[in-house]
Amino acid sequence: MKTATSSMSAALRLATDTDTSTRVTTVNPIGRIIKYVLFDILQNRIVIGYTLFLLAVSLGLFGLSDDPTKGLISLLNIVLIVTPLVSAVFATIHFYNSYEFIELLAAQPVRRGIIVWGQFWGLVLALETAVCVGIGIPVAIYAPTATGLVLLLAAAGLTLVFIALAMLASVFTRDKAKGIGLALLLWFYFTLLYDALVLFIMFSFADYPLEKATLVMAALNPIDLARVIVLLQMDISALMGYTGALFREWLGTGAGITTAIVVLLLWAMIPMLLAVRIFRKKDL
Amino acid sequence: MLESIQLSKSFGKLKVLKDMSVQMRAGQTISLIGPNGSGKTTFIKCLLGLVIPDSGSIHLYGNNVLGDWDYRRYIGYMPQIGRYPDNIRIGQLFDMVQEIRRGTYQRTDDDLLRAFDLPKLAHKTMRTLSGGTRQKVSACLAFLFDPDVLILDEPTAGLDPVASEILKEKVLAEKAKGKLTLLTSHILSDLDELTTDVMYLMDGQLQFYQSIQALKEQTGEEKLHRAIANVMKQHPAA
Numbered sequence: 384m385k386t387a388t389s390s391m392s393a394a395l396r397l398a399t400d401t402d403t404s405t406r407v408t409t410v411n412p413i414g415r416i417i418k419y420v421l422f423d424i425l426q427n428r429i430v431i432g433y434t435l436f437l438l439a440v441s442l443g444l445f446g447l448s449d450d451p452t453k454g455l456i457s458l459l460n461i462v463l464i465v466t467p468l469v470s471a472v473f474a475t476i477h478f479y480n481s482y483e484f485i486e487l488l489a490a491q492p493v494r495r496g497i498i499v500w501g502q503f504w505g506l507v508l509a510l511e512t513a514v515c516v517g518i519g520i521p522v523a524i525y526a527p528t529a530t531g532l533v534l535l536l537a538a539a540g541l542t543l544v545f546i547a548l549a550m551l552a553s554v555f556t557r558d559k560a561k562g563i564g565l566a567l568l569l570w571f572y573f574t575l576l577y578d579a580l581v582l583f584i585m586f587s588f589a590d591y592p593l594e595k596a597t598l599v600m601a602a603l604n605p606i607d608l609a610r611v612i613v614l615l616q617m618d619i620s621a622l623m624g625y626t627g628a629l630f631r632e633w634l635g636t637g638a639g640i641t642t643a644i645v646v647l648l649l650w651a652m653i654p655m656l657l658a659v660r661i662f663r664k665k666d667l
Numbered sequence: 668m669l670e671s672i673q674l675s676k677s678f679g680k681l682k683v684l685k686d687m688s689v690q691m692r693a694g695q696t697i698s699l700i701g702p703n704g705s706g707k708t709t710f711i712k713c714l715l716g717l718v719i720p721d722s723g724s725i726h727l728y729g730n731n732v733l734g735d736w737d738y739r740r741y742i743g744y745m746p747q748i749g750r751y752p753d754n755i756r757i758g759q760l761f762d763m764v765q766e767i768r769r770g771t772y773q774r775t776d777d778d779l780l781r782a783f784d785l786p787k788l789a790h791k792t793m794r795t796l797s798g799g800t801r802q803k804v805s806a807c808l809a810f811l812f813d814p815d816v817l818i819l820d821e822p823t824a825g826l827d828p829v830a831s832e833i834l835k836e837k838v839l840a841e842k843a844k845g846k847l848t849l850l851t852s853h854i855l856s857d858l859d860e861l862t863t864d865v866m867y868l869m870d871g872q873l874q875f876y877q878s879i880q881a882l883k884e885q886t887g888e889e890k891l892h893r894a895i896a897n898v899m900k901q902h903p904a905a
Contacts, residue, residue, distance in 0.1 A: 412767050419763055426754055483750040489717055491764065492740040492771045666678075666718040 413497050413504070416488065420505025423484070424477065430509050433469055437517025440465075451526035452617065455534055458518070459613050462538045463606055466514065467545040468570050474506050474549035475566040479559040486667055495663045499550065503655060506546050514538050530616040533640075537609035540647040544605045544654075545570065551654040554662045577604045598633060602643075605650045612643050668693045668847055669816055674713055674723035676706075676871075683709045684720070685871045693815070696838065696848040696861050700895070701868035707851045708747060710868065711818055714849075715744055727816070740771040743814035747821045747851075749805035751793040757804060758789030764808060772812040778840075780807045782833045798825045806834055810841070817841060819850040835861055865895065874899075 424430055440461055445454040478485075481502065488498050518538050522531040552565035581600050585593055601607040611630055633639050674687040683706045691697060699707050712718040714725055716736065724733050732738040751760060765775070780786065783803045788796075796804070802825045809817060817838070823831045838848055838861055850861075865882060867874040875898060879891065888894040 412769070415767050415769075419767075423752065423754070481752070484752045486717075486746075486750060487752075487764070488767065490715055490739065490744045490746070491768055492737050493767065494736045664719055667712070 412493060413501050416493075416497065416501030417505045417508065419484070420481070420502055421508060423481065424505060424509045429473060430513055433473070433510075434513040434517045437465075437513060438521065441518050441521035445521055445525040451528075452530070455522075455526050455530055455613075456617065458522075459534060459537075459610070462518065462534065463541070463610055464574060466538050466541050467574065467606060470510055470542045470545035471549045471552075471566040471570045472563065473510065474546045475553050475563045476559075477506060478502060478550065478553035479562060489667050495665075496659045499554070499659050499662045500655075503546060503550055507543060510542050510546065511539055514542055530613065533616045534613050536644070537613050540644065540651075541605060541609050543651040544647060547651040547654040547658070550658040551661075554658045554665060573604050573606045578607070581607075598630065601630075602646050605647055608643055608647060608650075612640060668728060669714070669849075670726040671710075671714065672724050672726070674710070674720050674725065676709055676713060676718060676720045683871050684713065687723070687868075687871075687873055689866065689873065689876055691847055691849065693845050693847050694842060695863050696842050697850070697864045697866055698862040699849060699851040699866045699868060700853070701874075703853075705868045706871040707868055708820055709871075711744075711820055711849070711851065714818060715739065715742060737771075740768070740812070741814055742816045742818060743809035743812060745802075745805045745809035745817075745819040745822055747824070749801050749808075751801070751804070753794040754792055756790055756792050757785060757796075760793065760804065761789075761808075761811070764811070768812060774813055776810055776813040777807075779810045779833070779837050782837070783807065783830060799827060799830065802826050803830060806837075810837060815846060817846060817848040817850075819848065821852055822850055823852065862891065865891075867895070867898070 441458055444457045444461070445451060447457070448454060485498055485502070489495065514535070519535050522535055525531075548569050549566045552569060553562050555565060556562050581597070581604075584600075585597070601611050615631060669691045670689070672688050674684055675682070676684040687706075687710060699710070701707050709718055713720045716732075716734075716739065720733070724731050726732065727738050727741060730738070755763070761780075783806075785803060785807060788800065791800075793801070793804075802822075806819070806822060809819060819838075822834055822838075826834065838850070842848060842861075842863075848861075862879055864876065864878050866876045877885075879894075882891075882894045882898065883889060886894040886897040888897055
């Protein structure tokens with residue numbers, strides 16, 4: 384009790400002493416906002432639980448077989464489902480639970496855009512740390528190969544993308560249930576519906592050459608894109624037929640991987656820019 | 668000092684504010700009154716940029732501040748219902764707001780903090796606070812950075828008489844320093860001693876905006892609430 388009291392009065396004194404000199408500077412308090420977002424996330428233990436879960440799954444899968452490549456494939460399937468789901472749901476819930484904080488900030492001399500970006504980077508830092516520890520460490524131990532690195536990159540990229548999509552869903556509606564529902568719908572769409580749609584198209588137009596179209600369709604789904612990048616590293620693209628060969632030709636090269644990463648980053652940037660745009664005009 | 672020009676806002680089909688044009692000067696203490704749902708809070712939120720008006724503009728010190736954010740350093744805001752992160756302690760909340768606003772203010776004013784004896788409660792988390800204590804926190808935050816303009820939305824609702832009196836004295840003290848205060852309330856007698864001007868809002872339309880003096884002379888009533896009741900009869904807008 385004593386420490387809290389003195390810290391408040393200390394802060395008051397500190398502020399009184401120093402702030403005349405900085406009056407004219409235009410502040411850009413995004414770092415301070417990220418700090419408080421992180422502080423808030425670390426207070427509930429979900430991120431720590433998530434880290435431990437990823438760690439347990441990764442270590443378990445690598446431990447099951449002697450061939451680390453098999454472990455990587457199993458891990459890939461988990462990563463493609465779990466990281467987008469947890470990122471989307473956690474980010475949406477966190478945004479709605481921070482509504483009070485956001486309202487408080489919005490009445491301060493702080494840019495609206497800074498508030499959303501602060502939330503975003505706070506979430507990114509927390510969840511990417513979970514991915515790096517939970518997946519990165521086991522991969523570094525059991526499969527310190529290019530494939531392992533690409534898998535880690537894919538997990539990190541998907542986390543980024545689905546936090547951004549969650550932010551977009553969150554600013555879309557004020558209703559928490561609708562927001563979480565929207566985030567889940569996006570996840571469901573990219574995980575299941577989209578693939579069903581692609582299969583349907585390929586089946587319907589089986590008589591036509593669809594290889595290039597397939598490539599484009601993969602890029603239009605961040606999860607598929609991540610899957611393809613990792614599979615191409617594994618030398619099993621031969622199993623994917625002519626389309627696989629084309630994927631190999633396009634994405635197997637350094638330039639292809641770079642393009643894929645850029646596309647993944649676009650999948651994060653575009654929803655975030657949209658979210659900021661919407662939030663700037665939103666009535667709180 | 669603070670001015671709104673033809674401010675309009677609708678939520679869906681409902682027109683909440685209709686061409687609200689008012690000028691507010693330093694040293695005024697303005698009571699914004701009106702029935703529930705008349706647009707008081709929306710007007711205040713427009714001034715703060717929390718709600719984006721459909722048309723019209725807002726000027727502070729002659730500058731159009733619509734869409735701006737930096738001007739909020741000159742405004743202290745006490746919301747009707749102060750909502751704060753649940754797990755944060757009072758002390759942390761004050762530290763946090765100060766850290767986030769670092770560089771935007773000259774001095775802090777902790778008179779109210781002391782008067783409400785809040786440092787004693789610094790270790791309490793916001794979740795455990797009563798509605799009244801929350802209001803005290805909101806009030807302290809509004810006055811903390813010694814702003815030129817104070818916007819207080821229903822400041823005395825939920826405060827006990829002692830706290831309410833302390834807050835009123837603080838508003839008077841700030842008025843003496845030449846600050847502009849805009850406050851809303853339903854309870855007129857509560858604000859009698861503070862107010863210099865009355866703004867009456869109904870269905871999003873400004874019904875009248877007059878100084879207390881003029882109002883009392885015009886109606887021949889000494890009590891503020893009687894005078895207003897009198898004027899309301901003359902403006903049968905409802």
